[in-house]
Amino acid sequence: MREITLSDGKKIKVECLSCAIAGGIVEPDGGKVMETEFFHAHQDVIYPIRGLVILTSKRHVKGFDELTEREKSNYIDTLSKIRKAQRNVLGIENVYYFYNEDTPHHFHTWMIPRYDWMTRFGRSVESVKPVLQHARVKLNHEKNVQKVKKP
Ligand SMILES: [Zn+2]
Numbered sequence: 001m002r003e004i005t006l007s008d009g010k011k012i013k014v015e016c017l018s019c020a021i022a023g024g025i026v027e028p029d030g031g032k033v034m035e036t037e038f039f040h041a042h043q044d045v046i047y048p049i050r051g052l053v054i055l056t057s058k059r060h061v062k063g064f065d066e067l068t069e070r071e072k073s074n075y076i077d078t079l080s081k082i083r084k085a086q087r088n089v090l091g092i093e094n095v096y097y098f099y100n101e102d103t104p105h106h107f108h109t110w111m112i113p114r115y116d117w118m119t120r121f122g123r124s125v126e127s128v129k130p131v132l133q134h135a136r137v138k139l140n141h142e143k144n145v146q147k148v149k150k151p
Contacts (some may be wrong), residue, residue, distance in 0.1 A: 002104055007048040007136070018056040018105040021045070033085075038071045039078050047135045049113065051090045053082050056108035062101050079109065086113060096128060 001013045007029060012020075020026040022040040030043025033053055044052040055078060057071065067075065079097075086092040094114040099107075112128060121127040121134065 004046070006045050016060060016105045017045070018108050019060055021054075022056055022058045034078065034082060036074055036078050038074045041078065041082055044110070047132045048139045049115075049131075049135045051086050051092050051111075051113040052135075053086070053111040054108050055079060055082065055111065057106065060106045062103075062107055064099075064107075067107075079111070082111060086111070096125065098128070 001015060002017075003011055003013050004017055005011050012026060014020040014026065017026070021028060021042055026045065028042040028045045029048075033041040033043065035041070038058055039055055040058060041053055041055045044054050055075075057067065057075075059071075061067065064072075083095060086095060090113070092113040092115075096110075096112040096114060098110040098112060101107075112131075118127055118131045121130040
């Protein structure tokens with residue numbers, strides 16, 4: 001079991017956070033953004049940045065190469081729909097996509113929106129870590145970050 005501190009300060013103990021969220025055991029603050037047969041999308045539960053969406057598989061797998069053909073095509077389709085909603089609903093012009101396999105949890109893709117305020121943390125991918133740390137420490141009071149509109 002791992003202990004995880006959520007964006008609202010609450011601590012939870014889970015074996016796999018992705019399983020817990022996709023299975024409805026942990027309810028993310030921003031709620032579910034979208035759900036398909038194979039994937040679950042939600043506002044990130046740790047970093048309170050509006051429109052920071054995590055797309056996770058429902059199956060407990062680690063790598064892209066473990067996805068079935070149907071999961072792969074559903075993944076691209078779902079990712080594009082969320083991207084469209086980020087653009088149309090939240091006006092997000094640029095998004096960074098990040099996915100790592102050496103996670104204690106399972107397959108999930110980060111869709112990190114790039115906002116103007118992030119430029120002071122650097123250009124491009126180098127700014128991602130300081131931006132996330134800033135969000136975790138400084139942005140927790142903003143209640144609007146909890147709101148993610150459904151596509
Ligand atoms: Zn899992």
